Amino acid sequence: MLTQNLGYPRIGGQRELKKVCENYWAGKTGLQNVLTVGKNIRQENWQLQKEAGIDIIPSNDFSYYDHVLDHSLLFGAIPKRYHDVIQKKGNAETDLYFAMARGYQKDGLDIVAMEMTKWFDTNYHYIVPEFYKDQQFKLFSTKIIDEFYEAKQLGIITKPVLIGPVSYLLLGKEKEAGFQRIDLLKNLLPVYIDILNKLKSFGMEWVQFDEPFLSMDLSEKEQQAFINTYKQLRKEFPFLKIVLATYFESLGDNTALAASLPVNVLHIDLVRAPQQLNEIIGQLPEKTILSLGIVDGRNIWKNNFDQSLAVIQQVKEKLGPERVWIAPSCSLIHSPCDLNNEKNEKVLTAEIKQWLSFAKQKISEVVLLKNLSEDNSGIGNQHKLAENRLINEARRSSALIHNPSVKQRVINMTEKDHKRISSFQTRKQLQQQLLNLPLFATTTIGSFPQTAEVRSWRAQFKKGSLTISEYNQLIEEETSKAVKWQEEIELDVLVHGEFERNDMVEYFGEQLAGFTFTQNGWVQSYGSRCVKPPIIYGDVSRPEAMTVKWSAYAQSLTSKWMKGMLTGPVTILQWSFVRNDQPRSETCTQIALAIRDEVCDLEVAGIKIIQIDEPAIREGLPLRKKDWEIYLEWAVKAFRISASGVQDNTQIHTHMCYSEFNDIISAIANMDADVITIETSRSQMELLDVFADFKYPNDIGPGVYDIHSPRIPKREEMTHLLKKAQAVIPDSQLWVNPDCGLKTRGWDETKKALIEMVSAAKEMRETVQTALSV
Numbered sequence: 001m002l003t004q005n006l007g008y009p010r011i012g013g014q015r016e017l018k019k020v021c022e023n024y025w026a027g028k029t030g031l032q033n034v035l036t037v038g039k040n041i042r043q044e045n046w047q048l049q050k051e052a053g054i055d056i057i058p059s060n061d062f063s064y065y066d067h068v069l070d071h072s073l074l075f076g077a078i079p080k081r082y083h084d085v086i087q088k089k090g091n092a093e094t095d096l097y098f099a100m101a102r103g104y105q106k107d108g109l110d111i112v113a114m115e116m117t118k119w120f121d122t123n124y125h126y127i128v129p130e131f132y133k134d135q136q137f138k139l140f141s142t143k144i145i146d147e148f149y150e151a152k153q154l155g156i157i158t159k160p161v162l163i164g165p166v167s168y169l170l171l172g173k174e175k176e177a178g179f180q181r182i183d184l185l186k187n188l189l190p191v192y193i194d195i196l197n198k199l200k201s202f203g204m205e206w207v208q209f210d211e212p213f214l215s216m217d218l219s220e221k222e223q224q225a226f227i228n229t230y231k232q233l234r235k236e237f238p239f240l241k242i243v244l245a246t247y248f249e250s251l252g253d254n255t256a257l258a259a260s261l262p263v264n265v266l267h268i269d270l271v272r273a274p275q276q277l278n279e280i281i282g283q284l285p286e287k288t289i290l291s292l293g294i295v296d297g298r299n300i301w302k303n304n305f306d307q308s309l310a311v312i313q314q315v316k317e318k319l320g321p322e323r324v325w326i327a328p329s330c331s332l333i334h335s336p337c338d339l340n341n342e343k344n345e346k347v348l349t350a351e352i353k354q355w356l357s358f359a360k361q362k363i364s365e366v367v368l369l370k371n372l373s374e375d376n377s378g379i380g381n382q383h384k385l386a387e388n389r390l391i392n393e394a395r396r397s398s399a400l401i402h403n404p405s406v407k408q409r410v411i412n413m414t415e416k417d418h419k420r421i422s423s424f425q426t427r428k429q430l431q432q433q434l435l436n437l438p439l440f441a442t443t444t445i446g447s448f449p450q451t452a453e454v455r456s457w458r459a460q461f462k463k464g465s466l467t468i469s470e471y472n473q474l475i476e477e478e479t480s481k482a483v484k485w486q487e488e489i490e491l492d493v494l495v496h497g498e499f500e501r502n503d504m505v506e507y508f509g510e511q512l513a514g515f516t517f518t519q520n521g522w523v524q525s526y527g528s529r530c531v532k533p534p535i536i537y538g539d540v541s542r543p544e545a546m547t548v549k550w551s552a553y554a555q556s557l558t559s560k561w562m563k564g565m566l567t568g569p570v571t572i573l574q575w576s577f578v579r580n581d582q583p584r585s586e587t588c589t590q591i592a593l594a595i596r597d598e599v600c601d602l603e604v605a606g607i608k609i610i611q612i613d614e615p616a617i618r619e620g621l622p623l624r625k626k627d628w629e630i631y632l633e634w635a636v637k638a639f640r641i642s643a644s645g646v647q648d649n650t651q652i653h654t655h656m657c658y659s660e661f662n663d664i665i666s667a668i669a670n671m672d673a674d675v676i677t678i679e680t681s682r683s684q685m686e687l688l689d690v691f692a693d694f695k696y697p698n699d700i701g702p703g704v705y706d707i708h709s710p711r712i713p714k715r716e717e718m719t720h721l722l723k724k725a726q727a728v729i730p731d732s733q734l735w736v737n738p739d740c741g742l743k744t745r746g747w748d749e750t751k752k753a754l755i756e757m758v759s760a761a762k763e764m765r766e767t768v769q770t771a772l773s774v
C-alpha cells in the first residue's frame, strides 16, 4: 500500500506568491524575486510532503498563475495576438505567460487577456485555452522538466502532473468555426509523447494524468477519444507507470470506460462520490491499483479515521493490499495551507480549531490512515486514532453545533412558508399602487464605490484607532452623501451603498450564529487572488437584525423608495466551507430561514423593496445534468423561503451575475422574485434570446452597461440595448440598471455613467408616450 498526493497549494502559507507577483506586476520588484519565491514554495512543499511520509509526491502542480495556462504554454497553444509580446526585447517567457493571463498594455501594445472560467464546480478559475482550426502544438516551455529536475536535485523523484490530453482539449474553446477541439488530439498527442520521453530521460518513474472529464457527461466521440489516447500512450510507453486521476464526481456511466484504460493506478474521489466504490471494484482489471481519494481535498474538516479505515479495509480485502493507495480526494489547492497558522483564538476558538484540517494536516492524515490500516499496534498511531475518535465525537455532540429550535423550525415548515400570499399578477398591482414607479424604473445593484478611504475606516476600526461611534458616523456620512446624490440624478429606487460591508458573504456570516472565520485560511481563486471563505460549523440562526439599522437610516433620509440589500441563502452556502455532517440542502434551508427573518424585519421597519442577491445560484449546479433537478429544487426553494414572509405589496428583487440562464430559465422563473436584475450587457443582450421563447412572467432589469470596465457608456448605447430588450420583454416588465454592483468602480465614472443611464430611461419613457399619443 502506498500514499500519494495529487497536488499541493502553491500560494504559500503567507500568500508569498501573491505578494511577490503583484509587486512584480506593479514594477516594484524584479522577475528574479518572483522566481526565487516560487522556487522556495516548491521546495518547501516537496520537503513537507516527504517528511510527512507521502510515497508519491507530485511536481508540476506548482504554478505562477494557473496550471491550465501552464499547459497552454507547455504545448505552445499561444494565441497569435501574443506573438508580438515575444518579439519585444527583454521579455522573458514569464512575461508572455502573464500577458496571456492578464492582458498586456505596454510597449505600444494593447492586448486583451485570455478568458477565464470556473474549474468545474469549485471556486477556482482557470484560463481557457483557445483553439483554432488546424492548430499545431509543439513543446514550448520546459517548466515541467525543470521542476522534475529541481526536485530530483533535492533527492525527491516526483510524479509530474499533467492534465490529460482529453481533458485539456475539453477545457478549452473553439475560437473559429469548422472544427471540434477534440479533433485536435492527433496534433496534440505527439507533444505529450515528446514531453514524456524527455521526462523519462531525466529519470521519471510515475506520471499523473488528471482527467476530471471522466466524471462528467461525455459524448460517444469523447469516450472514444479517451480510449484512443491511452491506447496510444501505452503503445509508446509500455512500461511507464501511469496514475489516472478523476475527481469531483463519480465515474457513473463512464465506469467501464475508465476501468478499461491501460493505466497502472486509477484514482477516484470517495468524498464526493463514495457510492461509486463497489461498481469500480467490480470492473477494475486484475492488475490495476485503486487510489482511494478519502481525505477531503475541498473542505476543512478533520477526517473520520474509523469510517475511512473501514472503507480501506473493505477494499484491501477485495483487491489485496498491494492494489490499494491512499490519497486526498483531489488536489489540495482547494484547501487552505496550514491550520497551524491560525493562532488567534478570538477569531477561531480552540474548540472549533481541533475539528479542522488544512492541506498540511491532510497530508499527515493520508499517511496516518495508511499506517493505521497496515499496523494497528504502534503506540503512537493508536494514540492518534484514539484522539481522532474523541475529537470527532466531541464535534458530533458539541453544544456549539446543535440548536434544537433551529432544527424544529425546519421540521415545522409547511408549503406556505415558501409561497408568497398571492400570485405575481396580484402582487404587481398592489405593489404599483403603493410604490407608484414609472415605466423603465431605474435602480442600481446595491454597492457604491468602496473607496480606499472607506476601506481604511474599516481597517482603523478593526485596529482600534477608530471607535465604533466614530466609524459609524463616517459610514453614515458616506451613506447620506450617496442618498442625496441619487436623489439629485433622479434615480427611482435608491440603495444605501453597502459602505459598511467588507464582503457580501462575510458581512452576513459575521452576524449569523453557526459561522466562524480564519485569519489565514486563504484559497486561490484565480491568479494571485485568494478568498478566505467563512466556515459554517453549526446550525445557523440570526441572533439579531443585521441590516435593518443601515437600511432604515438610509430610508429616513429620503422620500423615495430605499431598497434593502441582502445576500441570498444559496450564495452564502456556495461561498463558504460547509459542514459535512448534514446535507447541504439542510444547511441552506437554515440560512434561508435566517435571511427570511431579516426580510421580515426590514419590512416592519418600512423597507418595501428588498433585494436578495443570488449570484452563485448557477455555479452550484451539479456536474452531471441528471442531478440538476434535485439541486434546483432545493436551491430555488431556499430562495423562496427567504423571500416569502412578506406582504403582497412588498417587492422582492433578486440579482444574478455571470449567469447563462438558457438551460435553467424555468427554475429562475420559479424563484418568483418580483424583479430580477441580471448581467447582459457584455453579451450585447444575447442572453435575452431565451426570453423570446420562454415567457418570463415577472419583471426584469437586464444590465444596460458593463460595470467591470472603467469606460463610461453613452446614453445611445444604453437605449440601443434597451430597445433590443424591448423586442423580447414587454415595456411593463422592464427595469433599467447597471450589470452588477459598483463597489469596484471610482465615483467619477460611476456618477457619469448613472446620469447617462437615467437619461436613457427617460428617453425610453418619452418614446412610449409619443407612441401612445399618436
Ligand code: GLN
Pocket (backbone or CB within 6 Å): 445, 446, 447, 498, 504, 565, 613, 615, 655, 656, 657, 740, 741, 742, 743
Ligand atoms: N449587492 C451586491 C453589490 O452590489 C451584489 C454583488 C454581486 O452581484 N456579486 O455589490
Ligand code: ZN
Pocket (backbone or CB within 6 Å): 445, 615, 655, 656, 657, 658, 739, 740, 741
Ligand atoms: Zn452581480
